[in-house]
Every structure is written in structure tokens, then in C-alpha cells.
Amino acid sequence: MIGKLRVVNSLSREKEVFEPLNAPHVGMYVCGPTVYSDVHLGNVRTFMSFDVIYRYLQFLGYKVRYVRNITDVGHLLDDTGEDKISRKAKLENLEPMEIVQKYTNDFHRVMETFNILPPDIEPTATGHLMEQLDMIQELVDNGFAYESNGSVYFDISKFNEKYDYGKLSGRKTEDLLNQTRELDGGSDKRSPLDFALWKKAAPEHIMRWNTKWSDGFPGWHLECSVMSTKYLGEEFDIHGGGMDLKFPHHECEIAQNAGSTGKEGAKYWMHTNMLTVNGTKMSKSLGNSFLPHELISGDHELLEHGYSPMTIRFFMLQSHYASTLDFSNEALDAAQKGYMKLANGLRLIKNYEYPEGLAEEINTKQAEQINKICDNCYHAMNDDFNTALTIGHLFNLVKKVNSIQTGQLKFEEIGKETFERMKSTFIAFCEEILGLKLETNLSSQNLLEVILEEYKVAKEAKNYDKVDELRAKLKAEGVIVKDMKTGIDWAFEE
RNA sequence: GGUCCUGUGGCCGAGUGGCUAGGCAAAGGUCUGCAAAACCUUGUACAGCGGUUCGAAUCCGCUCGGGACCUCCA
Known part of the structure; x- marks a missing residue:
């Protein structure tokens, strides 16, 4: 501890x-x-x-x-x-x-x-x-x-x-x-x-x-x-x-x-503390209270559209429990994008394994930064369960994870020990502690793989009409294709 | 009226004396078939006035604004 x-x-x-x-x-x-x-x-x-x-x-x-x-x-x-x-x-x-x-x-x-x-x-x-x-x-x-x-x-x-x-x-x-x-x-x-x-x-x-x-x-x-x-x-x-x-x-x-x-x-x-709407306490008598299912479905006169349960959870945890938290469409929209960013990071790191037998070439600065961020997650939660601050630190880890994905940060620079610590800390704080879990609304993971393969082939053949078509198709499913130097991957749309 | 909390950049939201919070939005850059994503960089933020201090968003006082509880409420 x-x-x-x-x-x-x-x-x-x-x-x-x-x-x-x-x-x-x-x-x-x-x-x-x-x-x-x-x-x-x-x-x-x-x-x-x-x-x-x-x-x-x-x-x-x-x-x-x-x-x-x-x-x-x-x-x-x-x-x-x-x-x-x-x-x-x-x-x-x-x-x-x-x-x-x-x-x-x-x-x-x-x-x-x-x-x-x-x-x-x-x-x-x-x-x-x-x-x-x-x-x-x-x-x-x-x-x-x-x-x-x-x-x-x-x-x-x-x-x-x-x-x-x-x-x-x-x-x-x-x-x-x-x-x-x-x-x-x-x-x-x-x-x-x-x-x-x-x-x-x-x-x-x-x-x-x-x-x-x-x-x-x-x-x-x-x-x-x-x-x-x-x-x-x-x-x-x-x-x-x-x-x-x-x-x-x-x-x-x-x-x-x-x-x-x-x-x-x-x-x-x-x-x-209380949840507020436009600065006033949410309460039934004032007619400004939301039922959970209304917020999820968006079926409420004050709402433009619905938000997923994990978006709402993320939104709430972005403030400290002892502060009032104000509800607005803008704040919820921002939280939705932020949550998707975090969720994409979580999905990525869960799939990463440190390559077997990779010779380490530790970049001390990077390794130190990562370890510091991991420490900060504990400090934040130890400080009266400051989930808002914890989430801030997790976003700093997301940057590292994304850098690995795009090849800007290499496994060997981090080293196995630091990598494992980053991975376990990230997953534990997101899932076990904050209780945020991935919400997959993809109809089929296999289908996604197939389309991505098709995309890759079209891309290599420079068949750009086909590429654009597949991109649009995936976007309709809430999936963004990521073209990177290191390869092709996907992410949930933010 | 009594008790207490609060006022942070375009928005949300951490931060109780010196150390880049973070997210969203915006601008520039790298990358790219074009994009997107990602990464990097950028923002005279701390309601106002005065005080304490070498130094304050952070402590003290006053002023103004917002809210909660005092009745059932998570």
C-alpha cells in the first residue's frame, strides 16, 4: 500500500x-x-x-x-x-x-x-x-x-x-x-x-x-x-x-x-453531496429529477439524447463525492467522449502482453513517469477517495498506452516490470475500484475482424473507394478505424 | 432568520501556501491517398477589494453571487 x-x-x-x-x-x-x-x-x-x-x-x-x-x-x-x-x-x-x-x-x-x-x-x-x-x-x-x-x-x-x-x-x-x-x-x-x-x-x-x-x-x-x-x-x-x-x-x-x-x-x-440541475438540488417536487432509465434512454424533456450507464458512472466519478455535481447535456456529452477515450485505453492495455524475450532498452524518463502516475492513482484514492483526481491520472496512463499503440513508445523503453505495473494498475483502478467496465455494443466481434481484414486488403491495393465504404460501414457501428504506421486497429467512436 | 458549504480558463471539474490535475471544446504541428484516431505544442483560470507571508486559487477580513440543511428526501 x-x-x-x-x-x-x-x-x-x-x-x-x-x-x-x-x-x-x-x-x-x-x-x-x-x-x-x-x-x-x-x-x-x-x-x-x-x-x-x-x-x-x-x-x-x-x-x-x-x-x-x-x-x-x-x-x-x-x-x-x-x-x-x-x-x-x-x-x-x-x-x-x-x-x-x-x-x-x-x-x-x-x-x-x-x-x-x-x-x-x-x-x-x-x-x-x-x-x-x-x-x-x-x-x-x-x-x-x-x-x-x-x-x-x-x-x-x-x-x-x-x-x-x-x-x-x-x-x-x-x-x-x-x-x-x-x-x-x-x-x-x-x-x-x-x-x-x-x-x-x-x-x-x-x-x-x-x-x-x-x-x-x-x-x-x-x-x-x-x-x-x-x-x-x-x-x-x-x-x-x-x-x-x-x-x-x-x-x-x-x-x-x-x-x-x-x-x-x-x-x-x-x-x-447532492446532484443538482442548473444549480438546484435534484428533487421530485421541483420536477427536475431524472429517473435512471430516462437518462439512459434520453426520454426526458431536459435531455437531448440518452447516455450509457458507464458514461453516467464515469460522469459521476469525475467529481468528488462530497461536492455537488451539476447535470447538463454539455457536461454529459463531454463525459461521454472522455469515457470512450478511457475505455479505448482500457481495451488496448488488456490486450497487450509484454513481448517474450524482448531486450530492454529502458528510457528512464518514460519509466519514471509511468511509475509516478501509478503511485499517483493510489495517492488520489487514499486522499478521501478522490475519484476525480484518480481519473485524471488514468488519462495520463491512457496517453502512454496510446503511444504504445501508435509505436511512439516502445515496450523495450518501458521494460517488463514497469509495463506489468502499468497494466495491472490501470485495469485495477478502472475496473475493480472505479467499477467502470467495457460496454460492447458491437453486434459481432468476429464480423469486425472480417471487415477489418477486408479493409486491410483494400488499403494495400489502394482501392480507396472500397476503403472509404468500409470506414463508413464501421462508423455506423460506432467503430473508428485507426490507420497507423504500425498497422490497422480500431477504437470505439468518441 | 439560524447553521453550514460554495464561486477555478469557452464548458465540466480536481486542487487548503511554492511542484504541468484531467476531460470536453479551440488553435498549430507530426502522421495520412484524403481523413479520422493518436501523439506533441498552445491558453495573462482562480468572483471583487483589502490583509498576513519571501511567496496565496489555497490562510484572514469585508463585499457581491450561488447552493444546502433547519419538514420527508441519497
């Missing part, structure tokens, strides 16, 4: 050296989707960011247990106390579990489309009701929660006697109180800051469980505390999620963990 991995910890707001609690094991929990409708692109960015983090940690040799939940109940919509799943179920006249299954399946398909690896454990809230009830009881026993009219609430003021509610998002309880609108008379809460652990269900509420507290359902924040603790322990390494979950969701999680176990859960908190 080159250098140490450093991550920006939302808790300290500083870049810290990453030191797992129980190396080589790493526990990572990421807040997953609420499966009540299609995932939108913003969700994809978050899960893609943590996918790269997961991949890189594994690449570094850590044994990672990655837990990403599915929220299938209890996500309060508003003051009505109705949750997202049951509202949708009523709307579509389906069983809540049908909604859950439908959108869970859809979610998995989308994740696969973008080459996002599945987590090691994907627990559901409904599958952990007993554990949630246990944690509620613990919180009540410890004096951090109270029952009120069949519901159970977390008691922020009690919590603050011993802990500090708001430390993650930098909020002060007094400020929060000043800003919070007054409770309507009907509330069972002692303070507007208190949040629900268990909600008594209204008669029309369809997802409900009969417990000693009431016939009701769990609060949203609880499941994450319960499931992270169950699968990763009272203290674990990384907890992630989108920025917008920082408050109140993650703040509540910390409170629940501390209140029940005495430990605050995660050592490192990591937050991904």
Missing part, C-alpha cells in the same frame, strides 16, 4: 487517517432507500459513491462487511403519521409488501445497471421489528424515552443531560427550539424536538403491529440504529449516507445508539 488512507469525518469535519477498530475488518453501514417509488439519480450517486469506497477498502485488503438497509416501513410522511409505503399501497391498491417488493426489485436492477456491487447484508426494517422493540425498551429503561398515549418518543432534554444532541450537524438544542414551529395541540410529544420511536397507528393505517405500547409502527430513525448495531456491533467504522440525512436522521441515530448502548455507533461518518 502506498501511503495512508485518509477520510473526511463529518463528526470532526476534518480529514483523518483511517484506522479501523478491528483491522483487517471494516464495518460499514449506509442508509439505503425507502422502497416506495423509483430510485432517482440522486440516490444512485450516493450508492455509487459508497460502492467505490467499498471497492477501494477491499482493494486495500480490508475485510469489509457492508450493510445497506431497505426501509420498508415507518418512514413518516408528514403530520398525518402515515408512512410512505402505506400511502403508496393505498394509491395503487396493493398490499404494502407488494409495493416494497416491486420497488426493491427495481432498485436492485438499477444498482446492477450501474455496476454497483450488492452489500454483504441488506436488512429490512420489517424484518427487525423485535430488535426495534427491544431497543425502545432499553431506551425507556435508561430514561431516554417515554410512552405517551400509545406512542413512544425519544426524550431530547433527558439525552442532553448526559450527551450532546446535534453534534454531528452542528446544531444547538436552544437554536433548534427557537426555529421549530409550535406543536399543534394534539401532539403527544413533550418537546417538539423529541422524535418518535413507536407510533400508535390511526385506524386507517395499514402497516401495523400489535405491541405492548399500542397497535402501531416503528419510527424511521430506529431501524438504522438497530440494524447497524446488530450486524456491525455497538461501535463500527463507517456510517454513510446523503448529506440530507445528516439532520435529523443521523443525529437521531447517534442519540438512539448512545441512549441504548452507551456507545455512539460509527467512528467515521461520511456524507455524499
Whole structure:
């Protein structure tokens, strides 16, 4: 390993050296989707960011247990106390579990489309009701929660006697109180800051469980505390999620963990930033959100045409996960060309082998440059998973690879050792770490070979009409013919 | 209103004190039947003003612009 991995910890707001609690094991929990409708692109960015983090940690040799939940109940919509799943179920006249299954399946398909690896454990809230009830009881026993009219609430003021509610998002309880609108008379809460652990269900509420507290359902924040603790322990390494979950969701999680176990859960908190469209956060209510399939097909009023999943992945990884990323046709088009350039480089180097028995005539400058670039890839990823910088370095390797193809750089100048390092580094960073894979839309690889052979023959015979015709034919397939001193090859059209 | 983030060349986007980020676009060159691709070269970039420093895009202050969270949201 080159250098140490450093991550920006939302808790300290500083870049810290990453030191797992129980190396080589790493526990990572990421807040997953609420499966009540299609995932939108913003969700994809978050899960893609943590996918790269997961991949890189594994690449570094850590044994990672990655837990990403599915929220299938209890996500309060508003003051009505109705949750997202049951509202949708009523709307579509389906069983809540049908909604859950439908959108869970859809979610998995989308994740696969973008080459996002599945987590090691994907627990559901409904599958952990007993554990949630246990944690509620613990919180009540410890004096951090109270029952009120069949519901159970977390008691922020009690919590603050011993802990500090708001430390993650930098909020002060007094400020929060000043800003919070007054409770309507009907509330069972002692303070507007208190949040629900268990909600008594209204008669029309369809997802409900009969417990000693009431016939009701769990609060949203609880499941994450319960499931992270169950699968990763009272203290674990990384907890992630989108920025917008920082408050109140993650703040509540910390409170629940501390209140029940005495430990605050995660050592490192990591937050991904938002996707924006024309500078404004992508969200459904603003009508500026894209569904993954719309971006791929181009079937959206804001889009001129579609983009392949790997182009989108590349586009997203070209910015740092903690920065906002703005969507535009121009930016996407530029990313498409850039991605094809990278993909062509990847395809080339995968096919290259250092020639057997070739005498080395090392060009020290070239070899040093290449080794430096390889080092830089590690440095970039070690620096808080800087995929944007990593991609920049990979493009520098692409130049070397292309130079080999055109014969401007020779194998013997690089030497076997450096060549092998370049090859393995390039492939590992593209495929294993960034999760970019080649997308071949060629109808037939063999056909391509045949046409290229035909092209070669025509070229040698100086039959230029035929040459131009074949060129056009291949271009229609998205393939560009490359005439070089060293021979004829092809590349994906950029 | 409170808390916080942010403003980089035509566009996107890295970069927290001195070391060419990178991609797209543009210009010139090499190569070529012509092209394309590739490679090489080129761009008075760091919102404005002031300060700290031998030296600042990078630190500090002010001004102006953009955004997020404070209610469900990745």
C-alpha cells in the first residue's frame, strides 16, 4: 500500500487517517432507500459513491462487511403519521409488501445497471421489528424515552443531560427550539424536538403491529440504529449516507445508539453531496429529477439524447463525492467522449502482453513517469477517495498506452516490470475500484475482424473507394478505424 | 432568520501556501491517398477589494453571487 488512507469525518469535519477498530475488518453501514417509488439519480450517486469506497477498502485488503438497509416501513410522511409505503399501497391498491417488493426489485436492477456491487447484508426494517422493540425498551429503561398515549418518543432534554444532541450537524438544542414551529395541540410529544420511536397507528393505517405500547409502527430513525448495531456491533467504522440525512436522521441515530448502548455507533461518518440541475438540488417536487432509465434512454424533456450507464458512472466519478455535481447535456456529452477515450485505453492495455524475450532498452524518463502516475492513482484514492483526481491520472496512463499503440513508445523503453505495473494498475483502478467496465455494443466481434481484414486488403491495393465504404460501414457501428504506421486497429467512436 | 458549504480558463471539474490535475471544446504541428484516431505544442483560470507571508486559487477580513440543511428526501 502506498501511503495512508485518509477520510473526511463529518463528526470532526476534518480529514483523518483511517484506522479501523478491528483491522483487517471494516464495518460499514449506509442508509439505503425507502422502497416506495423509483430510485432517482440522486440516490444512485450516493450508492455509487459508497460502492467505490467499498471497492477501494477491499482493494486495500480490508475485510469489509457492508450493510445497506431497505426501509420498508415507518418512514413518516408528514403530520398525518402515515408512512410512505402505506400511502403508496393505498394509491395503487396493493398490499404494502407488494409495493416494497416491486420497488426493491427495481432498485436492485438499477444498482446492477450501474455496476454497483450488492452489500454483504441488506436488512429490512420489517424484518427487525423485535430488535426495534427491544431497543425502545432499553431506551425507556435508561430514561431516554417515554410512552405517551400509545406512542413512544425519544426524550431530547433527558439525552442532553448526559450527551450532546446535534453534534454531528452542528446544531444547538436552544437554536433548534427557537426555529421549530409550535406543536399543534394534539401532539403527544413533550418537546417538539423529541422524535418518535413507536407510533400508535390511526385506524386507517395499514402497516401495523400489535405491541405492548399500542397497535402501531416503528419510527424511521430506529431501524438504522438497530440494524447497524446488530450486524456491525455497538461501535463500527463507517456510517454513510446523503448529506440530507445528516439532520435529523443521523443525529437521531447517534442519540438512539448512545441512549441504548452507551456507545455512539460509527467512528467515521461520511456524507455524499447532492446532484443538482442548473444549480438546484435534484428533487421530485421541483420536477427536475431524472429517473435512471430516462437518462439512459434520453426520454426526458431536459435531455437531448440518452447516455450509457458507464458514461453516467464515469460522469459521476469525475467529481468528488462530497461536492455537488451539476447535470447538463454539455457536461454529459463531454463525459461521454472522455469515457470512450478511457475505455479505448482500457481495451488496448488488456490486450497487450509484454513481448517474450524482448531486450530492454529502458528510457528512464518514460519509466519514471509511468511509475509516478501509478503511485499517483493510489495517492488520489487514499486522499478521501478522490475519484476525480484518480481519473485524471488514468488519462495520463491512457496517453502512454496510446503511444504504445501508435509505436511512439516502445515496450523495450518501458521494460517488463514497469509495463506489468502499468497494466495491472490501470485495469485495477478502472475496473475493480472505479467499477467502470467495457460496454460492447458491437453486434459481432468476429464480423469486425472480417471487415477489418477486408479493409486491410483494400488499403494495400489502394482501392480507396472500397476503403472509404468500409470506414463508413464501421462508423455506423460506432467503430473508428485507426490507420497507423504500425498497422490497422480500431477504437470505439468518441 | 439560524447553521453550514460554495464561486477555478469557452464548458465540466480536481486542487487548503511554492511542484504541468484531467476531460470536453479551440488553435498549430507530426502522421495520412484524403481523413479520422493518436501523439506533441498552445491558453495573462482562480468572483471583487483589502490583509498576513519571501511567496496565496489555497490562510484572514469585508463585499457581491450561488447552493444546502433547519419538514420527508441519497
